[in-house]
Amino acid sequence: xxxxxxxxxxxxxxxxxxxxxxxxxxxxxxxxxxxxxxxxxxxxxxxxxxxxxxxxxxxxxxxxxxxxxxxxxxxxxxxxxxxxxxxxxxxxxxxxxxxxxxxxxxxxxxxxxxxxxxxxxxxxxxxxxxxxxxxxxxxxxxxxxxxxxxxxxxxxxxxxxxxxxxxxxxxxxxxxxxxxxxxxxxxxxxxxxxxxxxxxxxxxxxxxxxxxxxxxxxxxxxxxxxxxxxxxxxxxxxxxxxxxxxxxxxxxxxxxxxxxxxxxxxxxxxxxxxxxxxxxxxxxxxxxxxxxxxxxxxxxxxxxxxxxxxxxxxxxxxxxxxxxxxxxxxxxxxxxxxxxxxxxxxxxxxxxxxxxxxxxxxxxxxxxxxxxxxxxxxxxxxxxxxxxxxxxxxxxxxxxxxxxxxxxxxxxxxxxxxxxxxxxxxxxxxxxxxxxxxxxxxxxxxxxxxxxxxxxxxxxxxxxxxxxxxxxxxxxxxxxxxxxxxxxxxxxxxxxxxxxxxxxxxxxxxxxxxxxxxxxxxxxxxxxxxxxxxxxxxxxxxxxxxxxxxxxxxxxxxxxxxxxxxxx
Numbered sequence: 001x002x003x004x005x006x007x008x009x010x011x012x013x014x015x016x017x018x019x020x021x022x023x024x025x026x027x028x029x030x031x032x033x034x035x036x037x038x039x040x041x042x043x044x045x046x047x048x049x050x051x052x053x054x055x056x057x058x059x060x061x062x063x064x065x066x067x068x069x070x071x072x073x074x075x076x077x078x079x080x081x082x083x084x085x086x087x088x089x090x091x092x093x094x095x096x097x098x099x100x101x102x103x104x105x106x107x108x109x110x111x112x113x114x115x116x117x118x119x120x121x122x123x124x125x126x127x128x129x130x131x132x133x134x135x136x137x138x139x140x141x142x143x144x145x146x147x148x149x150x151x152x153x154x155x156x157x158x159x160x161x162x163x164x165x166x167x168x169x170x171x172x173x174x175x176x177x178x179x180x181x182x183x184x185x186x187x188x189x190x191x192x193x194x195x196x197x198x199x200x201x202x203x204x205x206x207x208x209x210x211x212x213x214x215x216x217x218x219x220x221x222x223x224x225x226x227x228x229x230x231x232x233x234x235x236x237x238x239x240x241x242x243x244x245x246x247x248x249x250x251x252x253x254x255x256x257x258x259x260x261x262x263x264x265x266x267x268x269x270x271x272x273x274x275x276x277x278x279x280x281x282x283x284x285x286x287x288x289x290x291x292x293x294x295x296x297x298x299x300x301x302x303x304x305x306x307x308x309x310x311x312x313x314x315x316x317x318x319x320x321x322x323x324x325x326x327x328x329x330x331x332x333x334x335x336x337x338x339x340x341x342x343x344x345x346x347x348x349x350x351x352x353x354x355x356x357x358x359x360x361x362x363x364x365x366x367x368x369x370x371x372x373x374x375x376x377x378x379x380x381x382x383x384x385x386x387x388x389x390x391x392x393x394x395x396x397x398x399x400x401x402x403x404x405x406x407x408x409x410x411x412x413x414x415x416x417x418x419x420x421x422x423x424x425x426x427x428x429x430x431x432x433x434x435x436x437x438x439x440x441x442x443x444x445x446x447x448x449x450x451x452x453x454x455x456x457x458x459x460x461x462x463x464x465x466x467x468x469x470x471x472x473x474x475x476x477x478x479x480x481x482x483x484x485x486x487x488x489x490x491x492x493x494x495x496x497x498x499x500x501x502x503x504x505x506x507x508x509x510x511x512x513x514x515x516x517x518x519x520x521x522x523x524x525x526x527x528x529x530x531x532x533x534x535x536x537x538x539x540x541x542x543x544x545x546x547x548x549x550x551x552x553x554x555x556x557x558x559x560x561x562x563x564x565x566x567x568x
Contacts, residue, residue, distance in 0.1 A: 001350065002258055003293070003349045004352060005353065006349070006353055012060055013096075014095065015058070015059040016096050019057055019091060022054070023054055024053050028057075030088055031052070031057040038080065039076060042075050043075070045061055045064075046064055049062070073095055076095065099254065106249075106250040107247065108247070109240025109286065110127065110246045110248065111246075112277075113279045113280050116231070117148040117229065120246055121148055122277060123248070127248075127282070128140050136253050137251070138253045140251070141249045142247070143237070145245075146234070147232040150230075151230040152226070153225050158223060164211055164212055169221070172209050172211045172221065176206060177198065180198065182194030182196055203229060207221055208220050238567045258290050258293055269283040287565070293351075296352055300355045300358065304332075304362060311329065311332070311366055318476065323465065327458060330449075331454070334449045335361075338441075339445050343438075354437070356435050356438070358439075364443060368407045368410075369449065369450045369454045372403055372451070372454045372455065375402060376400060376462060377462060379398065380462055380463065392459065392462070400451065407447065407451070411444070418439055422437075531555065533551055552564060
């Protein structure tokens with residue numbers, strides 16, 4: 001699985017409740033507090049947090065690390081069943097879908113058409129169900145457009161003349177929105193269900209509703225008022241590139257492959273665009289987490305390419321032998337393949353931190369193989385000089401065993417440096433643990449390659465080489481040894497100045513530590529900027545939308561801005 005970051009959030013269950021027309025204070029007292037009280041005593045719960053706003057309550061139940069998320073949801077459901085009797089009539093708390101900490105994988109806008117209600121209706125009842133049907137999509141939140149509702153505007157004069165009360169109208173409208181059963185009628189050996197059809201989506205059916213009878217004549221709803229479609233009262237609105245739109249935030253399931261889900265969404269949008277109503281535009285994406293992941297993978301691919309080229313150049317420069325270089329270089333791809341297999345077996349994801357661990361280890365993957373190959377070549381050369389040479393296979397086995405303990409100890413020392421990262425608690429441990437795991441797995445894989453694959457390849461490629469009995473140092477290495485010899489002589493003759501210079505360098509390095517930049521997370525260049533405008537409390541939605549539109553027009557003048565999504 002490919003993801004942006006490791007899972008950093010403790011197992012959490014969100015309980016959301018739409019509270020009708022209650023004000024924020026009533027939501028807190030009548031809805032949030034009873035739910036909090038019911039959920040606080042659940043086993044393994046570390047804390048309960050909540051937010052209450054007008055007509056909406058959200059309670060976040062945080063469980064301990066390592067708990068089963070499905071069992072956690074079951075425990076919350078059992079406690080909610082006990083708390084429902086303490087809530088106002090008609091309120092139904094619901095569990096929000098499971099989502100990862102970095103679950104927002106895409107943000108898009110749907111624009112077009114002259115009717116905002118038709119745009120919202122298409123997005124909510126056609127596009128959103130298709131998105132939710134995709135594997136890996138946990139939820140799709142909509143904001144913007146106008147939600148279509150039926151509205152009856154009573155005429156008090158007509159109602160008074162006909163003697164119709166508001167209670168009669170309310171009963172009639174309630175019955176209009178429901179279907180009921182009248183049992184079964186049996187005829188000629190067959191049963192026929194009797195249905196009372198009261199639910200309809202046609203405005204004309206609503207106008208013809210019979211409210212009462214006067215003098216044997218029915219009084220229809222259209223006679224005592226006006227019936228029409230009208231948008232529901234807005235609590236939020238959205239725009240895309242300055243045009244009113246319905247914005248969709250897509251949340252993925254924690255175990256889903258972000259890149260694969262993103263590709264499935266784009267394919268679905270392209271497919272639905274062909275059959276969308278005239279004027280409606282889909283596929284306008286302002287944020288895609290997969291773009292950043294693909295860029296990170298491409299960067300690691302670039303690092304891998306550059307590392308292989310540099311390592312190959314250095315090996316050829318120092319070793320001066322194509323076969324030796326090829327065997328040493330083979331440790332890089334084989335080690336990476338082994339690392340991927342181990343990741344798969346451990347259930348780990350390929351994310352920014354695991355890619356970082358691999359990138360750190362790339363330059364060290366050839367070390368063990370270089371040591372092994374160098375000793376094999378030296379022993380084969382010595383064996384060829386003998387009057388009675390031993391079989392090359394025996395020499396290679398012995399040469400590889402001579403350096404095996406040194407390779408193992410050196411690798412173990414390097415790996416021990418990263419072990420403390422596994423002891424880091426909380427979010428820091430969840431963040432840097434995968435980096436350490438990726439590094440350790442890659443280095444350990446290179447160790448396995450050096451003591452298995454490398455000797456086998458050497459047994460095929462080295463025995464028939466010419467000039468094995470001669471030194472394999474190239475001209476560059478010979479020159480370096482001469483320079484190194486002169487430098488060693490000077491250093492040994494001037495021990496005190498050398499030690500003083502080293503001490504000064506160490507002190508300077510220690511003094512510069514506070515000046516180095518420090519941050520919990522590495523910098524991410526995901527190409528998105530979030531601008532938040534905080535307005536005075538009580539500012540209306542219309543005024544918030546107007547001010548946001550002004551900021552939007554300013555931001556769209558920036559040449560680098562490709563797409564701009566806004567919500568109020």
